[in-house]
Structure formats: C-alpha cells, structure tokens
Amino acid sequence: MPEPFKSGFVNIFGAPNAGKSTLLNLLLGERLVIISPKVQTTRHRILGILTEPTYQIVFSDTPGIIEPKYKLHQKMMLQVKSALEDADVAILMHDITQPIEDFETISNSLKLKVPAILLLNKTDKVKDKSTIEAEISKYKERYPNWEILAVSAQKKTNTEKILPLILKALPEGFAFYPDDSISDRTERFFVSELIREQIYALYEEEIPYHAAVLIQAFEEKTTLTVIKADIIVSRETQKMILLGKGGSMIKQLGINSRIAMEEFLQKKVHLELFIKVRPKWRDNDNYLKEYGYN
Ligand SMILES: Nc1nc2c(ncn2[C@@H]2O[C@H](COP(=O)(O)OP(=O)(O)OP(=O)(O)O)[C@@H](O)[C@H]2O)c(=O)[nH]1
Ligand SMILES: [Mg+2]
Numbered sequence: 001m002p003e004p005f006k007s008g009f010v011n012i013f014g015a016p017n018a019g020k021s022t023l024l025n026l027l028l029g030e031r032l033v034i035i036s037p038k039v040q041t042t043r044h045r046i047l048g049i050l051t052e053p054t055y056q057i058v059f060s061d062t063p064g065i066i067e068p069k070y071k072l073h074q075k076m077m078l079q080v081k082s083a084l085e086d087a088d089v090a091i092l093m094h095d096i097t098q099p100i101e102d103f104e105t106i107s108n109s110l111k112l113k114v115p116a117i118l119l120l121n122k123t124d125k126v127k128d129k130s131t132i133e134a135e136i137s138k139y140k141e142r143y144p145n146w147e148i149l150a151v152s153a154q155k156k157t158n159t160e161k162i163l164p165l166i167l168k169a170l171p172e173g174f175a176f177y178p179d180d181s182i183s184d185r186t187e188r189f190f191v192s193e194l195i196r197e198q199i200y201a202l203y204e205e206e207i208p209y210h211a212a213v214l215i216q217a218f219e220e221k222t223t224l225t226v227i228k229a230d231i232i233v234s235r236e237t238q239k240m241i242l243l244g245k246g247g248s249m250i251k252q253l254g255i256n257s258r259i260a261m262e263e264f265l266q267k268k269v270h271l272e273l274f275i276k277v278r279p280k281w282r283d284n285d286n287y288l289k290e291y292g293y294n
Contacts (some may be wrong), residue, residue, distance in 0.1 A: 006055040007173040008088030010166055013080065015106055016040045016064025018093040019121040022153040024048050024061040027162065031264075032183060032190070033061050034197035038208060040064060041200055043072070043293065045079040047184040049177050055167060056175040060087075065106050072282040075293040087114050089169045091162075096120040096135050096150060100142065107143075115169040117147045119162065124152040187265065188215045189292070194260040195229055195273070198253055207241055210234045212281065212291040216274075224268035227261065231275050232291065234282065239275050250275070 012020045016039035025031050028048045034041060040063065048059040060083045063076040084090075090112050094103040118139060126132050132150050139148050147165045151158040183190075192213040200208045210233050217228035233239055243250050250273060258271040281287035288294075 003054050004172045005174065006167065006170040007057070007175055008170045009058045009060065009083075009086050010089045010091060010170070011060040011062060011083040011087040012091045012093060013062055013083070013106075013110060014064060014093035015095070015098070015102065016066060018064065018095050019153045020064070020093050021061050023091070023093060023119070023121070023162075024059055026153050026156065026159060027057075027059060028182070030182075034193045034200075036197060036200035036208075038200050040066065040076075040209065041197075043076050043079075044185075045083050049181050049183060051175065051177070051179040051181075055170060056177065056179070057166060057170065058176055065109065070282045071285065071288060072293060075288060084110060084112075087112075088171055089166060090114050090116045091166075092116055092118045092146075093121050094118065095122050096132065097122060097125050100135075100138055103139075104142070115147075116143075116145075117149070117162070117165050117169070118143060119153075120148065120150040121153050123150045123157060124155045188218050190264060191215060191218065191227060191261055192229065192292075194264060195231065195253070195257045198256045198260065199231070202249065202253055202256070203241065207233070207238060210238055210282070211242075212287075212293075214291055220267075224270055225261075225265060226270045226272075228272045228274070231273060232278050232281055232287075233275065234277070234279055236277055239277050242275050 012023060014020050021033040021035045021042055024033055028050055032048050033046055042061055042063045046061045050057045062080045062083045065080060066073060068074045068077055120135060123132055136148060136150055149158060149161055192215050195213045199211050212232040214230045216230055219226040233242060254271055254273050258269050261269045278287055
C-alpha cells in the first residue's frame with residue numbers, strides 16, 4: 001500500500017519577534033518572508049507552500065499578536081484571526097528567554113481547537129542546558145497535550161525535529177495548490193516587503209511603524225525589471241528623516257532594496273523610490289485598503 005497523501009494548513013502564531021518568519025523561511029528552505037530585529041515586522045498573513053511527493057503543507061506566517069492601538073493593528077489582528085479559522089495544525093512560537101506568563105496570555109487569547117506544536121525558540125541565547133530543560137518542563141506541565149520542542153530557528157538547532165511532528169499531525173487529503181506554487185502572494189508584494197525590510201534595518205524609532213510601501217510600476221523588460229515604489233509616511237518630519245542629509249539615507253535605502261530585489265527576482269532591477277506624506281494613514285480605511293491592508 002502506498003502512503004496516503006497528506007495536506008493541510010499549518011499556521012504559525014506567537015508574540016512579535018518570536019521568530020515566526022525566520023521559521024517559515026527555514027521550513028521552506030528559502031528566503032520568502034522578511035525578518036527584522038524590531039517587533040511587528042510582518043503585517044500580513046502570508047502563505048508559504050511546501051510540496052513533496054507524499055504531502056503538501058500550506059504554512060501561514062502571521063503578524064505577532066498584540067493589543068491593537070490603531071486601525072493598521074486591527075487589520076493585522078484580523079489576519080491572525082483568519083489564520084486561526086482555517087488551521088489544521090497550529091505552530092506556536094515563543095522566545096524561551098521570555099516569561100511563560102506572556103505566552104499564556106497569547107495562548108489563552110487563541111482558544112485553539114487544533115493540534116498544537118509549541119516551539120520554544122532562541123535556545124542559542126540560553127547559556128546552559130539545564131535552564132532549557134527546566135523551561136521545557138514548565139511548559140509541558142502547563143500544556144500536557146501539546147508537542148513541545150526547544151529550538152533555535154536561527155542557528156538551526158533541533159529544527160530537524162519540527163517537520164516530522166507536523167507530518168504526524170497533518171490530515172490526509174489532496175493538494176490545495178499546484179505543486180510548483182510557493183506562495184499566494186505576487187512578486188510585486190514580495191518586492192514591496194523587501195523595501196519594508198530595508199526600512200526596518202536602516203531607520204530607528206517610529207519610522208518603520210509609520211511606513212508603508214506601494215509598488216506603482218513593475219515592468220519586466222528583456223534585460224531588467226523596472227520598479228517604481230511609493231514610500232508612505234505620516235508626517236513631513238518623517239519624510240525628512242527618510243531622505244537623510246542631502247538625500248543620503250534614501251539613496252542607501254534604494255541601493256540596499258535593489259540588491260535584495262535582484263537576489264529575489266534573479267534579475268537586474270532599476271528601482272525608483274518616491275516618498276509621500278499621508279497624515280494618519282494608519283487609521284484611514286481608504287489608505288489602508290489602497291496599501292493592501294484589507
Ligand atoms: N538569537 C536568536 N535570534 C533569532 C532566532 N530566531 C529568530 N531570531 C531573530 O529574532 C528577530 C525576529 O525574528 P522574526 O522572524 O522577524 O520574528 P517574527 O516572529 O516574525 O516577528 P514579527 O513579524 O514582528 O511578529 C530577528 O532578528 C531574527 O533574526 C533564534 O533562534 N535565535
Ligand atoms: Mg514576522
């Protein structure tokens with residue numbers, strides 16, 4: 001008898017900065033979603049599809065779970081909610097150096113009804129092994145029905161055990177997507193995300209949190225792709241910071257973004273950036289819609 005084909009939605013949840021996007025890229029074996037040391041990097045639910053001869057896993061990366069402070073946050077939490085509704089398996093991620101109480105607040109809010117795998121991430125930040133063991137026991141006592149694993153997504157420690165746990169929990173079924181699909185999102189989307197990733201890397205304080213990126217043109221020519229993008233911020237002062245002295249910062253942002261895009265698209269890119277000020281865009285339904293936060 002051949003093995004039955006398995007398929008399902010495996011959705012990743014957790015606090016901001018837990019390492020969810022790092023994990024998705026690791027499981028897919030490619031740099032699909034953006035990552036940053038700052039919190040609240042991911043703003044959308046993004047599918048990452050892994051197809052093998054005997055299974056198809058449709059992963060979802062989701063925004064870190066927070067108490068919404070403005071409409072953009074509310075939209076982000078709606079993305080989490082949608083991922084909660086169709087999950088076959090939930091992967092919960094928590095930074096092992098953060099208190100269990102913080103995790104409990106999040107896990108209680110989720111009210112999960114599906115099999116869960118808890119990954120205590122960032123074990124590389126913990127010096128001795130006994131501390132890791134002690135942490136694992138705490139979570140095992142609190143969540144006796146869950147699979148619990150301590151890993152480092154960044155250093156790839158213990159991460160080879162994740163996929164077998166997922167496959168154990170995955171239901172039988174047909175593939176949802178063609179076997180060459182990698183995501184539900186377009187190249188245009190990922191290119192806008194690469195600019196956001198560079199904004200998170202280059203600018204401090206509130207700038208990344210007030211910035212959105214809108215691709216205005218994406219033209220594939222024979223030798224290169226021409227991309228024009230608007231960067232939206234809330235205030236004139238933020239525009240000045242984005243530009244930097246004599247335009248030095250926006251120039252750097254353009255260079256870094258273009259390099260990242262060329263690697264992602266495997267093509268030469270000509271990139272033009274424009275900065276627009278849209279006061280309070282994060283609380284404006286029309287702007288949010290226009291910038292892809294539906
Ligand atoms: N030391 C350490 N850092 C990690 C590990 N996994 C991820 N990180 C880092 O943690 C930071 C956050 O990682 P992300 O993958 O962006 O976290 P996230 O959960 O997707 O964050 P949001 O999108 O903001 O919710 C980045 O700087 C990662 O490089 C790990 O195992 N060890
Ligand atoms: Mg993320």
